[in-house]
Amino acid sequence: MTQKKNEVFNEVTSGDYKYGFVTDIETEFSPKGISEEVVRYISAKKEEPEWLLEFRLKALAKWQTMTMPNWAHLDIPPIDFNDLYYYAAPKKKKLASMDEVDPELIDTFNRLGISLNEQKKLSGVAVDAVIDSVSVKTTFSDSLAELGIVFMSFSEAVKKHPELVRRFVGQAVPSGDNFFSTLNDAVFSDGSFCYIPKGVRCPMDLSTYFRINAEGSGQFERTLIVADEGSYVSYLEGCTAPQRDENQLHAAVVEIILMKDAEVKYSTVQNWYPGNKEGRGGIFNFVTKRGLCRGDHSKLSWTQVETGSAITWKYPGCVLGGDNSVGEFYSVAVTNNYQQADTGSKMIHLGKNTKSTIISKGISAGKSQNSYRGLVRIAPRATGSRNFSQCDSLLLSDTCGAHTFPYIDTANSSSVVEHEATTSKISEEQLFYCQQRGISSETAVGLIVNGYAGAVLKKLPLEFAAEAQKLLNVSLEGSVG
Amino acid sequence: MSAEKFLASLERWFQPGSEPPEMGALRRAALERAHALGVPTPKMERWRQSGVANVFEHNYNLPKRDRLPMSPGRCQLDAMATTAMHFSAGKIESAQPLQRLQDGVIAGSLRAAMKEEPELVQRLLAERGLDKMGFFNAVNMALFTDGFFLHVPKNVVLARPIQVIHVLGEYRDALENLRNFVVLEEGAEATLLFCDHSSGREYGFASSVNQFQIGPGAGFKLYRVQNLSDEAACFHQDFFTQQENSRLFSHTIGFNGGLLRGETHVDLQGKGADCEFVGLSLSSRGQRMENFVKVEHQVPHCTSREVFKNIVDDYARGLFNGHVLVHPDAQKTEAYQNNSNIVLTDKAKMSSRPFLEIYADDVKCSHGSSVGQLDDEALFYMRQRGISEENARLLLLYAFAADVINQIDIEPLRRQLDDMVKKRLRGELPSCEDCVLSCSQPEFEVL
Numbered sequence A: 001m002t003q004k005k006n007e008v009f010n011e012v013t014s015g016d017y018k019y020g021f022v023t024d025i026e027t028e029f030s031p032k033g034i035s036e037e038v039v040r041y042i043s044a045k046k047e048e049p050e051w052l053l054e055f056r057l058k059a060l061a062k063w064q065t066m067t068m069p070n071w072a073h074l075d076i077p078p079i080d081f082n083d084l085y086y087y088a089a090p091k092k093k094k095l096a097s098m099d100e101v102d103p104e105l106i107d108t109f110n111r112l113g114i115s116l117n118e119q120k121k122l123s124g125v126a127v128d129a130v131i132d133s134v135s136v137k138t139t140f141s142d143s144l145a146e147l148g149i150v151f152m153s154f155s156e157a158v159k160k161h162p163e164l165v166r167r168f169v170g171q172a173v174p175s176g177d178n179f180f181s182t183l184n185d186a187v188f189s190d191g192s193f194c195y196i197p198k199g200v201r202c203p204m205d206l207s208t209y210f211r212i213n214a215e216g217s218g219q220f221e222r223t224l225i226v227a228d229e230g231s232y233v234s235y236l237e238g239c240t241a242p243q244r245d246e247n248q249l250h251a252a253v254v255e256i257i258l259m260k261d262a263e264v265k266y267s268t269v270q271n272w273y274p275g276n277k278e279g280r281g282g283i284f285n286f287v288t289k290r291g292l293c294r295g296d297h298s299k300l301s302w303t304q305v306e307t308g309s310a311i312t313w314k315y316p317g318c319v320l321g322g323d324n325s326v327g328e329f330y331s332v333a334v335t336n337n338y339q340q341a342d343t344g345s346k347m348i349h350l351g352k353n354t355k356s357t358i359i360s361k362g363i364s365a366g367k368s369q370n371s372y373r374g375l376v377r378i379a380p381r382a383t384g385s386r387n388f389s390q391c392d393s394l395l396l397s398d399t400c401g402a403h404t405f406p407y408i409d410t411a412n413s414s415s416v417v418e419h420e421a422t423t424s425k426i427s428e429e430q431l432f433y434c435q436q437r438g439i440s441s442e443t444a445v446g447l448i449v450n451g452y453a454g455a456v457l458k459k460l461p462l463e464f465a466a467e468a469q470k471l472l473n474v475s476l477e478g479s480v481g
Numbered sequence B: 001m002s003a004e005k006f007l008a009s010l011e012r013w014f015q016p017g018s019e020p021p022e023m024g025a026l027r028r029a030a031l032e033r034a035h036a037l038g039v040p041t042p043k044m045e046r047w048r049q050s051g052v053a054n055v056f057e058h059n060y061n062l063p064k065r066d067r068l069p070m071s072p073g074r075c076q077l078d079a080m081a082t083t084a085m086h087f088s089a090g091k092i093e094s095a096q097p098l099q100r101l102q103d104g105v106i107a108g109s110l111r112a113a114m115k116e117e118p119e120l121v122q123r124l125l126a127e128r129g130l131d132k133m134g135f136f137n138a139v140n141m142a143l144f145t146d147g148f149f150l151h152v153p154k155n156v157v158l159a160r161p162i163q164v165i166h167v168l169g170e171y172r173d174a175l176e177n178l179r180n181f182v183v184l185e186e187g188a189e190a191t192l193l194f195c196d197h198s199s200g201r202e203y204g205f206a207s208s209v210n211q212f213q214i215g216p217g218a219g220f221k222l223y224r225v226q227n228l229s230d231e232a233a234c235f236h237q238d239f240f241t242q243q244e245n246s247r248l249f250s251h252t253i254g255f256n257g258g259l260l261r262g263e264t265h266v267d268l269q270g271k272g273a274d275c276e277f278v279g280l281s282l283s284s285r286g287q288r289m290e291n292f293v294k295v296e297h298q299v300p301h302c303t304s305r306e307v308f309k310n311i312v313d314d315y316a317r318g319l320f321n322g323h324v325l326v327h328p329d330a331q332k333t334e335a336y337q338n339n340s341n342i343v344l345t346d347k348a349k350m351s352s353r354p355f356l357e358i359y360a361d362d363v364k365c366s367h368g369s370s371v372g373q374l375d376d377e378a379l380f381y382m383r384q385r386g387i388s389e390e391n392a393r394l395l396l397l398y399a400f401a402a403d404v405i406n407q408i409d410i411e412p413l414r415r416q417l418d419d420m421v422k423k424r425l426r427g428e429l430p431s432c433e434d435c436v437l438s439c440s441q442p443e444f445e446v447l
Helices: A001-015 A036-045 A051-064 A103-111 A142-147 A156-162 A163-170 A179-187 A428-436 A441-457 A462-476 B001-012 B021-037 B053-056 B110-117 B116-129 B133-145 B378-385 B389-403 B412-423
Strands: A027-029 A089-090 A125-131 A134-138 A150-153 A190-196 A205-211 A223-228 A232-240 A247-250 A253-258 A263-272 A282-293 A299-306 A311-314 A315-319 A325-335 A338-343 A348-350 A356-363 A369-378 A386-395 A400-412 A416-423 B083-088 B098-100 B107-110 B148-152 B161-169 B174-184 B189-198 B202-214 B220-225 B233-242 B246-257 B259-268 B274-283 B290-297 B303-312 B317-326 B336-341 B349-358 B364-372
Touching: A036 A051, A036 A179, A036 B349, A051 A179, A089 A315, A103 B412, A134 A348, A142 A150, A150 A156, A150 B161, A156 A163, A156 A190, A156 A223, A156 A299, A156 B021, A163 A190, A163 A223, A179 A253, A179 A282, A190 A205, A190 A232, A223 A232, A223 A263, A232 B412, A253 A263, A253 A299, A282 A299, A282 A325, A299 A311, A299 A338, A299 A441, A299 A462, A315 A338, A315 A356, A325 A338, A325 A369, A325 A462, A325 B174, A348 A356, A356 A369, A356 A400, A356 A441, A369 A386, A369 A416, A369 A428, A386 B349, A400 A416, A400 B364, A416 B349, A428 A441, A428 B148, A441 A462, B001 B021, B001 B053, B001 B389, B021 B133, B053 B233, B053 B259, B083 B107, B107 B110, B110 B116, B110 B148, B116 B174, B116 B202, B133 B174, B133 B202, B133 B233, B148 B189, B161 B174, B161 B202, B174 B189, B174 B220, B189 B202, B189 B233, B202 B220, B202 B317, B233 B246, B246 B259, B246 B389, B246 B412, B259 B274, B274 B389, B274 B412, B290 B303, B303 B317, B303 B349, B303 B389, B317 B336, B317 B364, B336 B349, B336 B389, B349 B364, B378 B389, B389 B412
Parallel strands: A125 A205, A190 A223, A205 A232, A223 A253, A232 A263, A247 A282, A253 A282, A263 A299, A282 A311, A282 A315, A299 A325, A311 A338, A315 A348, A325 A356, A338 A369, A348 A369, A356 A386, A369 A400, A386 A416, B083 B161, B148 B174, B161 B189, B174 B202, B189 B220, B202 B233, B220 B246, B233 B259, B246 B274, B259 B290, B274 B303, B290 B317, B303 B336, B317 B349, B336 B364
Antiparallel strands: A027 A089, A125 A134, A150 A190, A400 B349, A416 B364, B098 B107, B107 B148
16 A cells, blocks of 8 residues: 555656746846835836835835844745846736737636636636736726725726725735835735725625746735725635746735724635745745734634645734624645745734634645744733634655644733644544545545545635645645655 | 843853863853853743843842851651752752762762762763753853752662752842752662742842753652742753653642743653653742743654643733654654643733644644633632632632642642642742741641
């Protein structure tokens, strides 16, 4: 059986990354490196107002005094921040209809399985596609606008709704928050902006699709979601990148602001190019995601399936400011070959009777390192708060690592915090049980892994859940160590 | 005083005296190591949330021999037959510093052992390289004045537990560094009781570094009772190495102390080694109690268990930092880590960091951590039955602590500590102006 296992394992680990193609689009770059000129160049390209340029320059000045954090359980090769293009954009002007879009681009998105075409209404998902640094196409904007929902690229929003953007940007992730978010503050190029007005329940899932295409470039997009009183939205995010030998940097910021009674579901299926099986290439995914539950009774739910990226450094968090607000984090992180992930969640309880749940399932295979790192902080005035965290790790080979680093700070006498974690491998008994019943070892492992991750997968919206399940199977099926 | 002044003062405090030259060289190297490392700050991962900064705020005095804090002998555990060793003002209090007990067991002052058993001591000093030393370990190596030394030869079972009492001096801003060495050869067994006390109301800082070598098949039990004044700071660092099939049981209760920090490092080096750590910290007022435990599973088939409990009252702060590290190939490891805490007021704070770092796949590792309060329903149940709220609270707190106390397998010690815990929970156990172990007599069974 061991022989068989190894075969399956090899097959899986040598499996190709199917999104690894490069699209040949004419691309416009900023000068290489990072400096005040580059920041001004980006700002000028985007025709930004003065206040945004100031925001960027302030961040740049702050960033230049910061050093890259080294506390994560990651082995990050030195990054030369001056050897990157901070702005790369497909060379075309804004378009009015799909007909004007570069056919190469449409082809790219078709190959990725994303419907940019508004005729494909059946899929029922409004998409904002961001390729390299620029938002290419936002679908369904018009029908959403009827409900008062603003869903457009960030730079468009800066022009059309400057008061909204200016009011909310930097609220959840303040300028200078951390090394990578500050870098993003300075050089972010585009992203999505979404505003759901009072009492509106967004009728369809909103989605952003990120793709890095150009060589030697980093992607720094920024997503800002504002859910006004009593509104609801489910937001999806997906990402891929071409297969390259070099490492590429992705440092995004996602900010979500929730008013009273608002609810936001944010789901991510992250499938950046993970590098090849020798660990060459792949995306460095250094992302800051944070939601601010400002209003009472608001609810924010993060769901993520992390299968890609050479290095993932990501801690989606909830600042539970409003009384009775709720934060949730559901995560499946899969690492294989030489991938490294240090991911988890931050739950900051500030309001009374706030609740948070963290369910994290780590799966490591090959020579990968997979860490959960999470913070639960209960402030003195967050009386009656509740947190439950569960972090499980599954080890599929004897050369990988699975780690758990929880931080729990409690500062009042009426809150309850519970954390538990287990680490184990797939039990021989479970495998044997399945095989006895005629289920092949690969299928059995697939079943067990899907069952293990089931608690998280079922939190994903339908289409995403199917994609995530497929991804899990592709990454791991049969890879019993 | 500041961190810089503390570092600068190290030179002044450094007095190698009449030791062999290689010892002087070792101390000098350790001093340089301390300078190279710099003082720890709460910004460092290991020291996050720690109250360490206060330690550098004082202008320390080295131990003075002329003002002995108390007459030795009052710290006996009356009901418990132990061989007692007293250390105060950084030195052993005994006319016969190094004693030869039964069957070739050597116990007593490290300073005396350095003269009489130089080879053994050298082996211990060389065990941990300078490059691995943390700041307080290096400072301790440079400045230690004495310590407890125990050597138990092959297959010898130590008949009576040895009680090592360290009383922090009564003089202002005392700085006392002790280094304790314990060697259990193959198949040996021993039980130790470490008691840390302070005698005055003045601020003082006691730092001890303890090295324990537990040979193949040896069994070692370590009990530690800490009861210092609210002004005192006490750091202890335990380094255990365990060979195959050895057993270790370590039990710590922190009753009082301004800043109590315990660091435990265990290297499980031989297959089949087993270790268990149990701790209880009872903090109130402005006390800070910190526990740091790192267990390294270096070889297959080892087991480790940790249970640490904190009760944090008033505006006290508790910190637990557990770290289980399973090396590659350390298959069939079983590691269990549990940290339960009760926070009693809105000003008290508890931080818990139960870490797992695992590089082998065929392992069973789990950890749990909880922070909560007394169960309202249980309180209500008892009040319904005519138990006053105060007593009901005490009973629940006692029940929480009893798990830890009940693991003590020396009955007289268990009874005495049980009584002390009850008194402590009622707020009657002072952070002693005098040694508590002499004033505490079991007097009641029910609260």
